[in-house]
Amino acid sequence: MNSTPTPPEEELKRLYRLLVTVRQLDIAAVRWQRQGIIPGYAPLLGQEAAQVGSGFAVDTALDFVFPTYREMGVARAMNIDMVQYMATHKATWHGGLYDPAATHLAPIQAVVAGSVLHAVGWAHGQTLARHERQPGTGSGVALTYFGDGASSQGDVHEAMNFAAVMKAPVVFFVQNNGWAISVPTAAQVAGGTVAARAAGYGMPSLAVDGNDVVAVLAATRQAVEHCRAGNGPMLIEATTYRLGPHSTSDDPGRYRSLADEQAARSLDPVQRCADLLRTAYGMESDYFASVLADAEAETERVREGLEALEPRPxxxxxxxxxxxxxxxxxxxxxxxxxxxxxx
Known part of the structure; x- marks a missing residue:
């Protein structure tokens, strides 16, 4: 099932707890939108491993993450306050109420591929400031997210070329979830993969199973180490599947079949991590029930916090x-x- 070495028990348990928490928060956020608590939301159902595994690899003291509008799982893996994060989805505050400078998570970015340019700019700043660092310390690394659809934007190509020429320490993390809203990847990514494009910019790439949280974590750690050592940028393409709609205003039944969705559910990243915990460390039902109960309790606290938010002046x-x-x-x-x- 997993060719990547199994992490130590405590680390794998932390990953699983994050996966379950993110899953419950995501399901609840869709429910909150239907209930009128938040006006809109972009679900990540099915993409939990890609987000948790990559976000878990970030050193929040050194690195800086540049998300799109769908990286709630990354934010939770970085220990961002979820009420402050969700403030954007409630339209209380653009970009979130959390402090980007303190958390090292840039404001939520709704412009398709817009965060990629910001990430390269920040990473280039790290290169320019290398003379200010203590000898023997590596640079901070920018980690930027975008999808297979966004990979066709001109901004992405400009950003990758600039990063490669300037050897900027940036990890381009592509979540290939199968759909650019309603257009399948095969209809809008020439060559079949985004990872293949990296060679055109002289940078290495990794293609990883985006439903395997252990593999994603290992790939992201490898890419971050590559960048921190001064070797320039690197691209990761995590292949996963967006089980839900593009947003809460989307109807995926108009462009894909229920049979396709059901087939993708067999690759459930949360279940795969649970299976690994059972086989590798003998975890039993009471453990999984406890994790789920904690996740549900956190979700309820976030809902209460969201409803308590007052409008901004x-x-x-x-x-x-x-x-x-x-x-x-x-x-x-x-x-x-x-x-x-x-x-």
């Missing part, structure tokens, strides 16, 4: 546009205050 839309305001923006704020606050 309307003036924030003017405060955080520019570092120094402009006359035009000041006039807009004055008009807004007169019309909405009657001042």
């Amino acid at each position: 309307g003036s924030d839309m003017f405060t955080y546009v520019f570092q120094e305001s402009t006359p035009a923006l000041q006039q807009q704020e004055k008009t807004w205050r007169e019309e909405s606050e009657h001042v």
